[in-house]
Amino acid sequence: MLGNERCYIVGAYEHPTRKAPDKSVAQLHAECAAGALADAGLTKNEVDGYFCVDDVPVLSMIDFLNLKVRHCDSTDIGGNSSLLQIAHAAQAIAAGKCNIALVTLAGRPRSEKVFVNPARPDMMWETPLRYELLDMYALGARRHMHEYGTTSEQLAWIKVAASHHAQHNPHALLRKVVTVEDVLASPMVSDPLHRLDCCVVSDGGGAVLVTRPEIAKSLKRPQVKVIGAGEAVQGQSAGAVELTASAARHSGAIAFKDAGVKPSDIQYASIYDSFTITVLIALEDLGFCEKGRGGHFVADGNLISGVGRLPFNTDGGGLCNNHPSRGGMTKVIEAVRQLRGEAHPAVQVKDCALALAHGVGGRMGTRHSGATLIFERE
Known part of the structure; x- marks a missing residue:
């Protein structure tokens, strides 16, 4: 659940590519971030919270994007992680941990077929099947x-x-x-x-920016409240x-x-x-x-x-x-x-x-x- 203060989506961008053999996952993250920032009319220097799934380590992405953040999150619960992270970003903003949160997603499953086999307690029972x-x-x-x-x-x-x-x-x-x-x-x-x-x-990705009400209302974008x-x-x-x-x-x-x-x-x-x-x-x-x-x-x-x-x-x-x-x-x-x-x-x-x-x-x-x-x- 959210706090009493409702936050807003002020920038949104979907990467247009569906096959990216010449781009890294980190590059796709960066291009999605740039698209969302441009959509919102903000700069990366105004971002003080960053959220992404840990396919690319969040610390590496913060460094790659040259962000100066006060709060970050790499919660991974599967394909819906971005939705959860948007909720977590809204909660972090309400708690005063950041003011403008960038949430990015990127992947190259079409170009780079990789099977990740994490250490899970169920693997020894299910993998043989x-x-x-x-x-x-x-x-x-x-x-x-x-x-x-x-x-x-x-x-x-x-x-x-x-x-x-x-x-x-x-x-x-x-x-x-x-x-x-x-x-x-x-x-x-x-x-x-x-x-x-x-x-x-497909390959591709996307990004959104989440922020507090007073910042959202200062931007010349339609108001979409979470x-x-x-x-x-x-x-x-x-x-x-x-x-x-x-x-x-x-x-x-x-x-x-x-x-x-x-x-x-x-x-x-x-x-x-x-x-x-x-x-x-x-x-x-x-x-x-x-x-x-x-x-x-x-x-x-x-x-x-x-x-x-x-x-x-x-x-x-x-x-x-x-x-x-x-x-x-x-x-x-x-x-x-x-x-x-x-x-x-x-x-x-x-x-x-x-x-x-x-x-x-x-x-x-x-x-x-x-x-x-x-x-x-x-």
Whole structure:
């Protein structure tokens, strides 16, 4: 949860590249930082807080960017770390630890395929089974189908919605509009998930700047306030595994209470979309529909801007636009665009005043985290 003082997003930038064989991860971080600073009308000398995931050590990045900071954070809870760090930045600002916080994300998974094998207590038991991240999500999808009657056609509608939005994004990796039939005709990669149920793999990154109200109001940028934040973790509970529920039910409840709003108030949602099932379960657990009704909620274009009740991922999301190792940052950036009225006109939500961004980190089905942010336009 946030403190009494609500902070603002004053700068946001998404790196346009989707393949960067000639750039280092540190360089991508730096270019994202420069883009966000330019967007806000600030200089790096005004930044006194820095947050990044520890793919590149935070101390090395502070030195590389030549920052003079009073506070830093390299919290890593997976793909949604940027959302958590934005909440932590707001909390640090409220506590007086810094005034202007820079949060950056960058990755090169498309150019540099690296498997990191950290020392984890579960590795000795799980590695011999040779399970993949994709398989865990497929297991959740199959269980959801068994329990609630969800269909592959319903899951496909999530990809269809993303593709309708991506066609308007010149930087999206996949811009072709697809149909439900296209998704079902794509190769099965882990039953019941097809290739088009899976996110893209790209290089790139993004950055945002978070600051206190008086600084935000002195800048000539639209006012985007962070009004709610929630975080949660979910494990296997010593064997009581929940394949069709996620940490979103806890992080979302905290964020909605913090913001003083409810799911029906949200006009736009950025939802982490590593796989189509990731979106469906998150929508249920965040309260946008009843548990087990996600398939019905996403069907027939209900997530398409200008068509459905809840426009989502209007940049094309991870399913079509980009997924630079960790997809949380881009979810925030598109939410900021919507609230500023800067999304593509074809997907811009009219008079968008309340937006949500939610991310998942880790592996649903084993251990994962949920991070939820709620933003308001002033």
